[in-house]
Amino acid sequence: MAWYFPPEPFISSEILDIDTINLNLAAVQSEVGGELNEHNFASEALVGGEDNWDDGIGLRISSEPHEVDPLDVAVAETIQLRLSWVPLEGGSHVHVSRGGKALIIASFQISNSPSDLFDNPGLQFALEVDGSVQFGSLYGSGDMTNDYISDAANAIATPILTPGTGPGLRAKYAAVVLETVMYLPAGEHAIRVVARNLRLSSDAQVYQVSSQCEIIVLEGWA
Amino acid sequence: MSTMSFSFVEDGSALTGAEITNLLRIPEVVINDLEADSIRRGAFQEAHLGSLVRLAGASSPYVVGYQGSHIYSYTIFGAAVSYTPNTSFGANGSADRTTIGDPSSGGGYVGAGGPPMAIAFPTGLALGMQGHQTYQNVLGLLLSLNVEILDFELGNSDTIMTCLQFQTTTSPFWFTIDRSERFTSVKDRRHTSGGQISLDVPTRTLLGPDDLTAKGLAATSPITGVRAMVSIVNGAPGDSVTLRQCCLSAFPLHAKGV
Numbered sequence: 001m002a003w004y005f006p007p008e009p010f011i012s013s014e015i016l017d018i019d020t021i022n023l024n025l026a027a028v029q030s031e032v033g034g035e036l037n038e039h040n041f042a043s044e045a046l047v048g049g050e051d052n053w054d055d056g057i058g059l060r061i062s063s064e065p066h067e068v069d070p071l072d073v074a075v076a077e078t079i080q081l082r083l084s085w086v087p088l089e090g091g092s093h094v095h096v097s098r099g100g101k102a103l104i105i106a107s108f109q110i111s112n113s114p115s116d117l118f119d120n121p122g123l124q125f126a127l128e129v130d131g132s133v134q135f136g137s138l139y140g141s142g143d144m145t146n147d148y149i150s151d152a153a154n155a156i157a158t159p160i161l162t163p164g165t166g167p168g169l170r171a172k173y174a175a176v177v178l179e180t181v182m183y184l185p186a187g188e189h190a191i192r193v194v195a196r197n198l199r200l201s202s203d204a205q206v207y208q209v210s211s212q213c214e215i216i217v218l219e220g221w222a
Numbered sequence: 223m224s225t226m227s228f229s230f231v232e233d234g235s236a237l238t239g240a241e242i243t244n245l246l247r248i249p250e251v252v253i254n255d256l257e258a259d260s261i262r263r264g265a266f267q268e269a270h271l272g273s274l275v276r277l278a279g280a281s282s283p284y285v286v287g288y289q290g291s292h293i294y295s296y297t298i299f300g301a302a303v304s305y306t307p308n309t310s311f312g313a314n315g316s317a318d319r320t321t322i323g324d325p326s327s328g329g330g331y332v333g334a335g336g337p338p339m340a341i342a343f344p345t346g347l348a349l350g351m352q353g354h355q356t357y358q359n360v361l362g363l364l365l366s367l368n369v370e371i372l373d374f375e376l377g378n379s380d381t382i383m384t385c386l387q388f389q390t391t392t393s394p395f396w397f398t399i400d401r402s403e404r405f406t407s408v409k410d411r412r413h414t415s416g417g418q419i420s421l422d423v424p425t426r427t428l429l430g431p432d433d434l435t436a437k438g439l440a441a442t443s444p445i446t447g448v449r450a451m452v453s454i455v456n457g458a459p460g461d462s463v464t465l466r467q468c469c470l471s472a473f474p475l476h477a478k479g480v
Contacts, residue, residue: 018237021245022230028249036261059477061361063428067401069311071455096480107426109404173381173405177424212401216364216428218475 060100060219064093068211070109070173076209079110081197085126085133091193093215099186100220104129104137106178106193108213127178128192137180184219191215304457305383312400314437319385319398319453322369322468339367339450339470346391346444347474350431361477362430365399367450369423370467371408380409381455382463384423386470390434390443397437398451402427405455408463430479448472 006024010016031040068075068090077089091108104127124140126133178193193213229248231241310318324338351361369384386402389395406423429448431441450470454461 016237018231018233018235021237021242025245025249026230032249032252034261059475060480061428061475061477062480063430065401065427065432067312069308070403070405071307072311105426107424111405172407175384175404175406175423175425177426212403214401214427216426218364218477219480 058220060098061217062093062095062219063214063216065214066090066108066212070111070209070211073209075211076111077211079195079210081123081195083196083198085128085194085196087128088193088195088210088213091210091213091215093191093217095184095189095191095217095219097184097186097189097219100184101181102184102217102219103181104134104179104191105216105218106137106176106213107216108176108193109173109211110176111173111209111211123195123197125176125178125193125195127180128194129182129184130189133194134180134182136182137178139176139178191217305453305455307455310453311403312398314387314397315395316451319383319451322450322452322465324449339468340447341449341470341472342447343445346446348442348444349429349434350441351476351478352442359476360474361479362428362475363445363448364473364475365402365425365427365429365448366469366471366473367402367423367425368467368469369450369452369465371406371419371421371423371463372466373418373464374408375460375462376409376454377458377461379454379456379458379461380407382406382408382423383453383455384425385451386425386427386429387449387451388429388433388445389447389449390439391446392439392443396449397433397439399427399429399433400436 007027008020008023010020068077070076079088080086088108091106095102106127110123110125124138126135126139127137128134193210193215195210229244231237231245235241305318313319322339324340347360347363349360349362351359365386367384367386371382374382382405384404384406386399387396388399389397402425404423404425406421408419408421429445434443435441448470450468452463452465454463
């Protein structure tokens with residue numbers, strides 16, 4: 001029970017007044033009838049070991065898995081990179097929120113298209129919620145001095161696996177996880193993984209490939 | 223939730239013991255039958271997370287396998303444990319992949335091994351919030367895997383594959399979570415000539431009942447374990463990869479799916 005109960009405690013030898021009794025009990029009524037908050041629950045006693053709670057109390061989850069073999073170019077999903085943000089194929093999800101703070105996770109695979117091995121340093125990825133890029137989830141420097149091109153890769157005698165990599169995102173194959181925590185108002189929310197390439201000299205499309213994208217939303221709504 | 227029907231004692235009425243008892247019984251009944259709409263939005267925060275993660279491990283509700291100081295050295299002996307592009311995707315068991323840190327599971331190890339990157343749920347953990355049975359009231363397992371690729375000795379191969387697998391009480395086999403397969407290129411990513419690479423490979427996934435049915439299992443099959451696997455794409459005899467700082471976590475979540 002919250003700390004303000006009873007609002008008007010009786011003292012010894014006080015003559016009981018029915019209005020005060022009603023007031024004190026009305027505080028209980030008000031609290032139980034939809035005003036319970038964090039002061040009413042011990043943090044370790046809410047669910048663990050108890051099975052009487054409704055499934056929706058505390059945590060609501062939605063996710064959208066997307067299974068695509070990253071090594072099968074026939075089913076590859078291209079990222080049509082531009083200077084501005086563009087969504088990844090298979091990287092979208094609609095989450096229905098009841099209002100609360102949410103942890104949003106996107107886990108996926110990227111790779112260079114075999115025909116564009118050396119054209120794609122400078123990649124950045126981020127989560128986008130309702131059209132707004134969440135820069136707290138930004139991944140990738142977009143810095144060509146960091147995502148450098150290694151000419152040594154040209155000498156490797158295995159074309160299908162020639163990486164053409166620098167230490168940045170433009171490796172032939174790389175795994176990426178994006179995460180952010182934000183408050184979601186009640187209602188539907190469109191969540192997408194978006195990418196851009198700051199190194200493009202023009203807005204021409206350059207292709208890379210994404211796959212295996214899974215978006216997970218953990219929302220504490222109560 | 224029980225309906226709160228609160229009848230005040232009117233001024234001038236007799237305040238008897240029965241009246242007071244009645245006034246107290248009304249909230250007592252309700253508070254013992256709380257439902258979701260009894261709770262103000264925003265009531266719960268991070269301090270309550272411990273209550274929302276079901277106790278499913280031996281010692282902690284956060285079931286974590288952390289192998290920070292071990293170096294896993296893994297050698298491909300031949301094509302039998304080599305990942306083959308376009309045919310190995312989603313393959314189950316350990317024919318073309320091996321458990322990190324477990325010399326008995328495919329492949330072979332050079333140098334130090336370590337505790338297997340596996341988490342067991344000895345009594346089984348049913349997913350999908352299947353009623354309110356103690357220990358099974360879990361929607362899904364949030365799996366988090368980070369693998370650090372430290373070094374490699376590879377011939378023509380360039381790519382390392384990691385993935386997550388699960389096992390149930392209804393089958394002796396380990397099944398791959400297809401979407402957890404991650405590929406990482408390593409060549410030409412050394413920091414200095416002859417140096418190491420220290421690449422982190424992160425993976426997150428939510429294991430749910432649909433993953434069981436996708437493998438031909440009943441959605442109610444209790445999960446008995448999850449583990450992290452590694453392989454070399456187009457590996458050849460003599461190839462090796464050194465891993466370290468691997469971390470596998472499994473969070474059994476009491477929640478509602480929306």
